[in-house]
Amino acid sequence: MRSAIVTGASRGLGKAFAIGLARDGFALSLAARDANALEETAREARAAGAPQVIITATDLSRPEAAGEVVQATLDQLGRIDALINNAGATKRGDFLALTDEDFLEGFALKYHTTVRFCRAAWEALAVSKGVIVNISGVGAHTPEPDFTIGGSVNSALINFTKAISKRAQGSGIRINTLCPGHIVTDRLARRIETRAAERGISFAAAQEEMRLEHGIATYGQPDEVTNVLRFLCSPAASYVHGTVINVDGGATPGL
Ligand SMILES: NC(=O)c1ccc[n+]([C@@H]2O[C@H](COP(=O)([O-])OP(=O)(O)OC[C@H]3O[C@@H](n4cnc5c(N)ncnc54)[C@H](OP(=O)(O)O)[C@@H]3O)[C@@H](O)[C@H]2O)c1
Numbered sequence: 001m002r003s004a005i006v007t008g009a010s011r012g013l014g015k016a017f018a019i020g021l022a023r024d025g026f027a028l029s030l031a032a033r034d035a036n037a038l039e040e041t042a043r044e045a046r047a048a049g050a051p052q053v054i055i056t057a058t059d060l061s062r063p064e065a066a067g068e069v070v071q072a073t074l075d076q077l078g079r080i081d082a083l084i085n086n087a088g089a090t091k092r093g094d095f096l097a098l099t100d101e102d103f104l105e106g107f108a109l110k111y112h113t114t115v116r117f118c119r120a121a122w123e124a125l126a127v128s129k130g131v132i133v134n135i136s137g138v139g140a141h142t143p144e145p146d147f148t149i150g151g152s153v154n155s156a157l158i159n160f161t162k163a164i165s166k167r168a169q170g171s172g173i174r175i176n177t178l179c180p181g182h183i184v185t186d187r188l189a190r191r192i193e194t195r196a197a198e199r200g201i202s203f204a205a206a207q208e209e210m211r212l213e214h215g216i217a218t219y220g221q222p223d224e225v226t227n228v229l230r231f232l233c234s235p236a237a238s239y240v241h242g243t244v245i246n247v248d249g250g251a252t253p254g255l
Contacts, residue, residue, distance in 0.1 A: 016225070020227070029054050029076075082131045134161045142251075142254065182214055
Protein backbone atom coordinates (compact mmCIF):
# COMPACT_ATOMS: atom_id res chain seq x y z
CA MET A 1 0.00 0.00 0.00
CA ARG A 2 1.51 3.35 -1.09
CA SER A 3 0.87 6.35 1.10
CA ALA A 4 0.92 10.10 0.51
CA ILE A 5 1.01 13.18 2.74
CA VAL A 6 -1.02 16.11 1.40
CA THR A 7 -0.78 19.43 3.25
CA GLY A 8 -3.57 21.99 2.95
CA ALA A 9 -5.99 19.16 2.14
CA SER A 10 -9.10 20.70 3.73
CA ARG A 11 -10.19 22.50 0.54
CA GLY A 12 -9.15 23.81 -2.85
CA LEU A 13 -6.27 22.22 -4.66
CA GLY A 14 -5.14 20.13 -1.69
CA LYS A 15 -8.56 18.49 -1.44
CA ALA A 16 -8.58 17.75 -5.18
CA PHE A 17 -5.03 16.30 -4.92
CA ALA A 18 -6.11 14.03 -2.05
CA ILE A 19 -9.09 12.68 -3.97
CA GLY A 20 -7.01 12.22 -7.13
CA LEU A 21 -4.35 10.25 -5.27
CA ALA A 22 -7.10 8.21 -3.60
CA ARG A 23 -8.27 7.20 -7.10
CA ASP A 24 -4.73 5.90 -7.68
CA GLY A 25 -4.97 3.77 -4.54
CA PHE A 26 -2.81 5.85 -2.16
CA ALA A 27 -3.48 5.72 1.57
CA LEU A 28 -3.52 9.33 2.76
CA SER A 29 -2.26 11.49 5.57
CA LEU A 30 -4.09 14.82 5.34
CA ALA A 31 -3.18 17.98 7.22
CA ALA A 32 -4.65 21.49 7.63
CA ARG A 33 -6.28 23.43 10.49
CA ASP A 34 -10.00 22.81 9.88
CA ALA A 35 -10.82 19.38 11.35
CA ASN A 36 -14.37 19.22 9.97
CA ALA A 37 -13.26 20.07 6.45
CA LEU A 38 -10.45 17.51 6.68
CA GLU A 39 -12.99 14.86 7.79
CA GLU A 40 -15.04 15.67 4.68
CA THR A 41 -11.97 15.32 2.43
CA ALA A 42 -11.20 12.02 4.16
CA ARG A 43 -14.75 10.77 3.58
CA GLU A 44 -14.60 11.64 -0.13
CA ALA A 45 -11.11 10.14 -0.44
CA ARG A 46 -12.25 6.84 1.07
CA ALA A 47 -15.19 6.79 -1.35
CA ALA A 48 -12.71 7.43 -4.20
CA GLY A 49 -10.60 4.40 -3.23
CA ALA A 50 -8.11 5.37 -0.50
CA PRO A 51 -7.55 2.22 1.58
CA GLN A 52 -6.78 4.24 4.74
CA VAL A 53 -6.93 7.95 5.61
CA ILE A 54 -5.59 9.75 8.67
CA ILE A 55 -5.95 13.44 9.43
CA THR A 56 -3.97 15.93 11.50
CA ALA A 57 -5.78 19.19 12.26
CA THR A 58 -3.08 21.67 13.17
CA ASP A 59 -1.44 24.95 12.29
CA LEU A 60 1.29 23.75 9.95
CA SER A 61 3.31 26.94 10.35
CA ARG A 62 4.32 25.77 13.84
CA PRO A 63 7.95 24.59 13.69
CA GLU A 64 7.06 21.20 15.25
CA ALA A 65 4.11 20.49 12.93
CA ALA A 66 5.93 18.87 10.01
CA GLY A 67 7.74 16.41 12.25
CA GLU A 68 4.50 15.53 14.02
CA VAL A 69 2.63 14.83 10.76
CA VAL A 70 5.49 12.74 9.35
CA GLN A 71 5.71 10.71 12.57
CA ALA A 72 1.93 10.16 12.69
CA THR A 73 2.04 8.98 9.07
CA LEU A 74 4.84 6.51 9.73
CA ASP A 75 3.16 5.26 12.94
CA GLN A 76 -0.25 4.74 11.32
CA LEU A 77 0.42 4.11 7.63
CA GLY A 78 3.90 2.61 7.92
CA ARG A 79 5.56 4.37 4.99
CA ILE A 80 5.62 7.53 2.86
CA ASP A 81 5.66 7.28 -0.93
CA ALA A 82 4.59 10.82 -1.85
CA LEU A 83 4.85 14.17 -0.11
CA ILE A 84 2.69 16.97 -1.53
CA ASN A 85 3.62 20.32 -0.01
CA ASN A 86 0.56 22.37 -0.91
CA ALA A 87 -0.52 24.42 2.14
CA GLY A 88 -0.07 28.09 1.47
CA ALA A 89 -1.70 31.39 2.25
CA THR A 90 0.20 34.56 1.41
CA LYS A 91 -1.29 38.00 1.76
CA ARG A 92 -1.76 40.17 -1.33
CA GLY A 93 -1.73 43.94 -1.37
CA ASP A 94 0.31 47.07 -1.95
CA PHE A 95 3.92 46.43 -0.96
CA LEU A 96 4.05 49.69 1.02
CA ALA A 97 1.13 48.54 3.17
CA LEU A 98 2.47 45.03 3.88
CA THR A 99 4.25 44.55 7.19
CA ASP A 100 7.21 42.45 8.32
CA GLU A 101 4.69 40.16 10.02
CA ASP A 102 2.84 39.63 6.71
CA PHE A 103 6.08 38.60 5.00
CA LEU A 104 7.18 36.40 7.91
CA GLU A 105 3.78 34.65 8.03
CA GLY A 106 3.80 33.98 4.29
CA PHE A 107 7.27 32.46 4.44
CA ALA A 108 6.52 30.60 7.70
CA LEU A 109 3.73 28.51 6.19
CA LYS A 110 4.55 27.99 2.55
CA TYR A 111 8.36 28.09 2.52
CA HIS A 112 9.62 26.98 5.96
CA THR A 113 6.92 24.31 6.39
CA THR A 114 7.83 22.82 3.01
CA VAL A 115 11.52 22.76 3.95
CA ARG A 116 10.70 21.05 7.28
CA PHE A 117 8.45 18.43 5.64
CA CYS A 118 11.13 17.58 3.08
CA ARG A 119 13.70 17.17 5.83
CA ALA A 120 11.42 15.17 8.14
CA ALA A 121 10.18 12.79 5.41
CA TRP A 122 13.52 12.42 3.56
CA GLU A 123 14.63 9.14 5.13
CA ALA A 124 11.23 7.47 4.63
CA LEU A 125 11.09 8.69 1.02
CA ALA A 126 14.58 7.30 0.38
CA VAL A 127 13.38 3.90 1.64
CA SER A 128 10.27 3.93 -0.58
CA LYS A 129 12.00 5.62 -3.58
CA GLY A 130 9.24 8.16 -3.22
CA VAL A 131 8.22 11.46 -4.72
CA ILE A 132 8.06 15.07 -3.53
CA VAL A 133 5.89 17.62 -5.34
CA ASN A 134 6.17 21.18 -4.07
CA ILE A 135 3.27 23.40 -5.09
CA SER A 136 4.56 26.83 -6.08
CA GLY A 137 2.58 29.07 -8.47
CA VAL A 138 2.97 31.03 -11.68
CA GLY A 139 3.63 34.17 -9.62
CA ALA A 140 7.13 32.70 -9.25
CA HIS A 141 7.84 33.50 -12.92
CA THR A 142 5.68 36.57 -13.43
CA PRO A 143 6.06 39.11 -10.62
CA GLU A 144 3.04 41.30 -9.89
CA PRO A 145 3.10 44.42 -7.71
CA ASP A 146 0.29 43.20 -5.46
CA PHE A 147 1.83 39.74 -5.00
CA THR A 148 5.26 40.50 -3.56
CA ILE A 149 4.98 37.93 -0.75
CA GLY A 150 3.47 35.06 -2.75
CA GLY A 151 5.73 35.67 -5.74
CA SER A 152 8.88 35.71 -3.60
CA VAL A 153 7.85 32.61 -1.65
CA ASN A 154 7.03 30.78 -4.89
CA SER A 155 10.37 31.71 -6.50
CA ALA A 156 12.23 30.64 -3.36
CA LEU A 157 10.41 27.31 -3.42
CA ILE A 158 11.51 26.63 -6.98
CA ASN A 159 15.13 27.36 -6.06
CA PHE A 160 14.91 25.14 -2.96
CA THR A 161 13.22 22.32 -4.89
CA LYS A 162 15.85 22.37 -7.63
CA ALA A 163 18.62 22.38 -5.04
CA ILE A 164 17.29 19.38 -3.14
CA SER A 165 16.62 17.50 -6.38
CA LYS A 166 20.41 17.58 -6.83
CA ARG A 167 20.86 16.48 -3.22
CA ALA A 168 18.51 13.56 -3.97
CA GLN A 169 20.49 12.17 -6.88
CA GLY A 170 21.27 8.54 -6.26
CA SER A 171 18.73 8.31 -3.41
CA GLY A 172 15.82 7.28 -5.63
CA ILE A 173 13.68 10.23 -4.50
CA ARG A 174 12.12 12.22 -7.36
CA ILE A 175 11.40 15.88 -6.67
CA ASN A 176 9.54 18.43 -8.81
CA THR A 177 7.75 21.76 -8.57
CA LEU A 178 4.23 22.23 -9.90
CA CYS A 179 3.08 25.80 -10.60
CA PRO A 180 -0.68 26.22 -10.86
CA GLY A 181 -2.01 29.23 -12.76
CA HIS A 182 -5.38 30.79 -11.98
CA ILE A 183 -7.43 27.93 -10.61
CA VAL A 184 -11.01 28.07 -9.35
CA THR A 185 -10.71 27.70 -5.56
CA ASP A 186 -11.84 29.77 -2.54
CA ARG A 187 -8.56 31.62 -2.78
CA LEU A 188 -9.24 32.78 -6.34
CA ALA A 189 -12.82 33.72 -5.40
CA ARG A 190 -11.50 35.92 -2.56
CA ARG A 191 -9.14 37.61 -4.98
CA ILE A 192 -11.92 38.34 -7.46
CA GLU A 193 -14.19 39.61 -4.64
CA THR A 194 -11.45 42.03 -3.51
CA ARG A 195 -11.00 43.36 -7.03
CA ALA A 196 -14.77 43.76 -7.48
CA ALA A 197 -15.01 45.71 -4.20
CA GLU A 198 -11.98 47.91 -5.00
CA ARG A 199 -13.33 48.86 -8.42
CA GLY A 200 -17.02 48.96 -7.55
CA ILE A 201 -17.88 46.37 -10.22
CA SER A 202 -19.70 43.03 -10.10
CA PHE A 203 -17.98 39.72 -9.33
CA ALA A 204 -18.62 38.59 -12.92
CA ALA A 205 -17.11 41.78 -14.36
CA ALA A 206 -14.02 41.50 -12.12
CA GLN A 207 -13.64 37.84 -13.08
CA GLU A 208 -13.76 38.67 -16.78
CA GLU A 209 -11.38 41.63 -16.43
CA MET A 210 -8.84 39.42 -14.64
CA ARG A 211 -9.21 36.63 -17.20
CA LEU A 212 -8.39 39.03 -20.03
CA GLU A 213 -5.41 40.48 -18.12
CA HIS A 214 -3.94 37.01 -17.67
CA GLY A 215 -4.48 36.10 -21.31
CA ILE A 216 -6.29 32.85 -20.58
CA ALA A 217 -9.31 31.37 -22.34
CA THR A 218 -10.78 30.08 -19.06
CA TYR A 219 -9.82 29.72 -15.41
CA GLY A 220 -8.45 26.28 -14.52
CA GLN A 221 -10.29 23.65 -12.52
CA PRO A 222 -8.61 21.86 -9.57
CA ASP A 223 -8.94 18.53 -11.43
CA GLU A 224 -6.88 19.90 -14.32
CA VAL A 225 -3.97 20.49 -11.94
CA THR A 226 -4.63 17.20 -10.17
CA ASN A 227 -4.20 15.27 -13.44
CA VAL A 228 -0.61 16.51 -13.65
CA LEU A 229 0.02 15.89 -9.95
CA ARG A 230 -1.15 12.27 -10.36
CA PHE A 231 1.19 11.86 -13.33
CA LEU A 232 4.14 13.24 -11.30
CA CYS A 233 3.38 10.76 -8.51
CA SER A 234 3.13 7.81 -10.91
CA PRO A 235 5.77 5.48 -12.37
CA ALA A 236 4.97 7.07 -15.77
CA ALA A 237 6.97 10.09 -14.57
CA SER A 238 10.03 8.00 -13.66
CA TYR A 239 12.43 10.29 -15.58
CA VAL A 240 10.85 13.60 -14.52
CA HIS A 241 13.07 15.01 -11.79
CA GLY A 242 14.17 18.49 -10.70
CA THR A 243 11.86 20.28 -13.08
CA VAL A 244 9.14 22.92 -12.92
CA ILE A 245 5.80 22.30 -14.58
CA ASN A 246 3.32 25.13 -15.16
CA VAL A 247 -0.36 24.20 -15.35
CA ASP A 248 -1.67 27.62 -16.24
CA GLY A 249 -3.67 27.52 -19.47
CA GLY A 250 -0.92 29.53 -21.16
CA ALA A 251 -0.95 32.43 -18.67
CA THR A 252 2.83 32.67 -18.25
CA PRO A 253 4.04 35.11 -20.92
CA GLY A 254 7.78 34.41 -20.54
CA LEU A 255 9.93 31.34 -21.00
N1 LIG B 1 -5.74 28.54 -6.69
C1 LIG B 1 -4.84 29.10 -7.46
O1 LIG B 1 -5.18 29.75 -8.45
C2 LIG B 1 -3.36 28.95 -7.15
C3 LIG B 1 -2.46 29.52 -8.04
C4 LIG B 1 -1.09 29.41 -7.80
C5 LIG B 1 -0.65 28.71 -6.68
N2 LIG B 1 -1.55 28.17 -5.82
C6 LIG B 1 -1.02 27.48 -4.64
O2 LIG B 1 -1.69 26.26 -4.44
C7 LIG B 1 -1.81 26.00 -3.04
C8 LIG B 1 -3.27 25.75 -2.69
O3 LIG B 1 -4.02 26.90 -3.07
P1 LIG B 1 -5.62 26.92 -3.00
O4 LIG B 1 -6.07 27.86 -4.03
O5 LIG B 1 -6.17 25.55 -2.94
O6 LIG B 1 -5.78 27.66 -1.57
P2 LIG B 1 -6.97 27.59 -0.51
O7 LIG B 1 -8.25 27.21 -1.13
O8 LIG B 1 -6.88 28.89 0.25
O9 LIG B 1 -6.48 26.40 0.46
C9 LIG B 1 -5.32 26.56 1.21
C10 LIG B 1 -5.11 25.31 2.06
O10 LIG B 1 -4.00 25.57 2.95
C11 LIG B 1 -4.44 25.33 4.29
N3 LIG B 1 -3.81 26.23 5.23
C12 LIG B 1 -3.78 27.59 5.20
N4 LIG B 1 -3.13 28.05 6.28
C13 LIG B 1 -2.74 26.96 7.01
C14 LIG B 1 -2.04 26.79 8.24
N5 LIG B 1 -1.55 27.83 8.93
N6 LIG B 1 -1.83 25.53 8.68
C15 LIG B 1 -2.31 24.47 8.00
N7 LIG B 1 -2.96 24.57 6.82
C16 LIG B 1 -3.18 25.81 6.36
C17 LIG B 1 -5.95 25.57 4.26
O11 LIG B 1 -6.57 24.82 5.28
P3 LIG B 1 -7.14 25.38 6.66
O12 LIG B 1 -7.70 26.73 6.42
O13 LIG B 1 -8.14 24.34 7.05
O14 LIG B 1 -5.97 25.40 7.60
C18 LIG B 1 -6.31 24.99 2.90
O15 LIG B 1 -6.46 23.59 2.99
C19 LIG B 1 -1.21 27.20 -2.31
O16 LIG B 1 0.12 26.92 -1.94
C20 LIG B 1 -1.24 28.28 -3.36
O17 LIG B 1 -0.23 29.25 -3.18
C21 LIG B 1 -2.89 28.28 -6.01
